[in-house]
Amino acid sequence: xxxxxxxxxxxxxxxxxxxxxxxxxxxxxxxxxxxxxxxxxxxxxxxxxxxxxxxxxxxxxxxxxxxxxxxxxxxxxxxxxxxxxxxxxxxxxxxxxxxxxxxxxxxxxxxxxxxxxxxxxxxxxxxxxxxxxxxxxxxxxxxxxxxxxxxxxxxxxxxxxxxxxxxxxxxxxxxxxxxxxxxxxxxxxxxxxxxxxxxxxxxxxxxxxxxxxxxxxxxxxxxxxxxxxxxxxxxxxxxxxxxxxxxxxxxxxxxxxxxxxx
Amino acid sequence: xxxxxxxxxxxxxxxxxxxxxxxxxxxxxxxxxxxxxxxxxxxxxxxxxxxxxxxxxxxxxxxxxxxxxxxxxxxxxxxxxxxxxxxxxxxxxxxxxxxxxxxxxxxxxxxxxxxxxxxxxxxxxxxxxxxxxxxxxxxxxxxxxxxxxxxxxxxxxxxxxxxxxxxxxxxxxxxxxxxxxxxxxxxxxxxxxxxxxxxxxxxxxxxxxxxxxxxxxxxxxxxxxxxxxxxxxxxxxxxxxxxxxxxxxxxxxxxxxxxxxxxxxxxxxxxxxxxxxxxxxxxxxxxxxxxxxxxxxxxxxxxxxxxxxxxxxxxxxxxxxxxxx
Numbered sequence: 001x002x003x004x005x006x007x008x009x010x011x012x013x014x015x016x017x018x019x020x021x022x023x024x025x026x027x028x029x030x031x032x033x034x035x036x037x038x039x040x041x042x043x044x045x046x047x048x049x050x051x052x053x054x055x056x057x058x059x060x061x062x063x064x065x066x067x068x069x070x071x072x073x074x075x076x077x078x079x080x081x082x083x084x085x086x087x088x089x090x091x092x093x094x095x096x097x098x099x100x101x102x103x104x105x106x107x108x109x110x111x112x113x114x115x116x117x118x119x120x121x122x123x124x125x126x127x128x129x130x131x132x133x134x135x136x137x138x139x140x141x142x143x144x145x146x147x148x149x150x151x152x153x154x155x156x157x158x159x160x161x162x163x164x165x166x167x168x169x170x171x172x173x174x175x176x177x178x179x180x181x182x183x184x185x186x187x188x189x190x191x192x193x194x195x196x197x198x199x200x201x202x203x204x205x206x207x208x209x210x211x212x213x214x215x216x217x218x219x220x221x222x223x224x225x226x227x228x229x230x231x232x233x234x235x236x237x238x239x240x241x242x243x244x245x246x247x248x249x250x251x252x253x254x255x256x257x258x259x260x261x262x
Numbered sequence: 263x264x265x266x267x268x269x270x271x272x273x274x275x276x277x278x279x280x281x282x283x284x285x286x287x288x289x290x291x292x293x294x295x296x297x298x299x300x301x302x303x304x305x306x307x308x309x310x311x312x313x314x315x316x317x318x319x320x321x322x323x324x325x326x327x328x329x330x331x332x333x334x335x336x337x338x339x340x341x342x343x344x345x346x347x348x349x350x351x352x353x354x355x356x357x358x359x360x361x362x363x364x365x366x367x368x369x370x371x372x373x374x375x376x377x378x379x380x381x382x383x384x385x386x387x388x389x390x391x392x393x394x395x396x397x398x399x400x401x402x403x404x405x406x407x408x409x410x411x412x413x414x415x416x417x418x419x420x421x422x423x424x425x426x427x428x429x430x431x432x433x434x435x436x437x438x439x440x441x442x443x444x445x446x447x448x449x450x451x452x453x454x455x456x457x458x459x460x461x462x463x464x465x466x467x468x469x470x471x472x473x474x475x476x477x478x479x480x481x482x483x484x485x486x487x488x489x490x491x492x493x494x495x496x497x498x499x500x501x502x503x504x505x506x507x508x509x510x511x512x513x514x515x516x517x518x519x520x521x522x523x524x525x526x527x528x529x530x531x532x533x534x535x536x537x538x539x540x541x542x543x544x545x546x547x548x549x550x551x552x553x554x555x556x557x558x559x560x561x562x563x564x565x566x567x568x569x570x571x572x573x574x575x576x577x578x579x580x581x582x583x584x585x586x587x
Binding site: 038098101129130131134135136137140141142143144145147157161162165166167168169170171172180181183185222223224225226227228229234235236238239245247248249251252254255256 | 363379380394399405408411446447543545557564565
């Protein structure tokens with residue numbers, strides 16, 4: 001009997017730098033390295049590979065402002081079948097992961113899904129918590145930091161990395177996975193891919209269509225009080241010497257004297 | 263009954279983690295100001311010797327759920343049990359470690375308890391209404407303060423900057439019997455990497471990049487042994503298949519904040535630099551004097567790492583024996 005196709009949803013978050021740049025408060029003035037949070041790109045790549053093996057569909061799901069459409073469009077160009085963008089009509093740029101998880105839950109409860117993939121980290125340092133929070137809200141199992149997966153019928157077996165080694169675990173679908181960095185190398189977006197993406201549907205939903213005002217205003221939003229960029233506090237001292245030995249001795253002396261290390 | 267501060271401990275049945283003691287000390291200090299009582303929750307079975315050590319850190323209550331299902335971390339059943347302990351202990355603040363598993367647990371607990379939640383925290387203050395939380399964002403590139411007005415705060419704390427201070431007042435040990443369901447996730451195999459001390463907690467981290475040229479990281483391992491440190495790798499070394507993904511340091515891998523970070527043969531891509539910015543001291547060894555890593559280092563050596571690193575090992579041995587005399 002052929003394995004059943006897998007209906008997948010991969011969440012895509014816009015890279016934080018791009019969001020901030022769009023709102024004029026970019027932390028980094030450098031050219032964007034990514035449009036999508038790079039961890040979400042890894043999650044999406046894994047979803048595409050699962051589709052190649054098992055069939056089914058991949059939907060890219062995002063919550064954001066109009067600027068976020070670029071991230072969903074990019075996911076379509078990589079190969080996702082369709083996109084869903086839930087428009088954030090709330091004031092402020094800071095999006096609490098609990099709010100995002102709550103909104104994804106409301107949407108996902110209305111559609112059938114076998115596997116949800118999210119990145120295991122986010123560059124701003126908090127929004128990757130959407131994955132475990134979403135799994136909890138949907139009462140489905142969550143396996144995080146997955147470095148390898150294999151679907152067998154209605155079961156998924158994953159190898160995950162932990163701070164002290166690796167664990168192999170198995171759980172029934174539907175489930176949520178967060179993907180570890182290094183799980184795969186996300187494919188490049190090609191020109192034909194971009195052209196195909198233009199023809200693919202993006203379902204743009206207003207927040208009020210999926211959530212009543214009460215459910216949203218009920219959420220207590222964190223409020224940013226201060227935001228301070230840490231300065232580069234390092235001033236380089238090169239170890240000098242005629243030979244490697246001399247350089248190394250100079251380095252050890254500096255480490256010993258100036259920093260009390262060693 | 264006024265609310266309490268609850269610390270979720272981490273242990274391996276025989277020993278509590280260092281961060282557990284740091285968390286408890288921090289909670290104790292905070293409770294002195296706020297008059298909250300401090301409870302420590304110990305999931306799973308624990309040796310009496312380890313438990314005795316815990317009593318020296320000033321928890322008013324040490325709550326045990328001695329169920330073998332909790333001996334190792336499992337997100338769903340931990341969420342179930344810890345959220346019920348939060349309610350039983352009437353906790354207003356829950357402190358966890360900033361480890362990957364505790365970060366996830368924080369998120370799931372917050373979802374279940376409708377609590378406020380923050381990770382990478384460096385400080386928490388109780389306000390008249392709500393909490394003021396200081397935390398890192400973008401690795402450690404920015405420091406922010408947030409106000410959260412939920413009734414309960416779940417905070418995963420960056421404990422490396424805290425001290426562990428034993429305190430008087432040995433706690434009462436309370437055994438709770440809570441039904442523990444089976445996890446939906448079955449563990450089939452567990453491979454503990456004994457050679458590899460956790461990067462995120464290591465005091466010294468030595469890492470290698472493209473300059474190492476292959477999967478043989480033995481000279482870095484010898485250097486790490488001399489310095490009692492852990493070995494990591496850059497993304498390009500991991501992408502080349504030289505090292506496992508769990509060893510990757512950087513924005514897309516592990517973010518480290520050791521006392522000393524030594525980058526060997528790593529040019530210093532932005533995403534790597536973001537992952538090491540919290541290190542107290544960064545030293546770099548690179549052939550290329552213009553490598554970007556130098557601009558984000560405190561100390562540098564220009565040279566061939568295959569010459570410099572063995573020399574460093576030799577000189578460190580000599581240095582140590584001088585210190586001992």
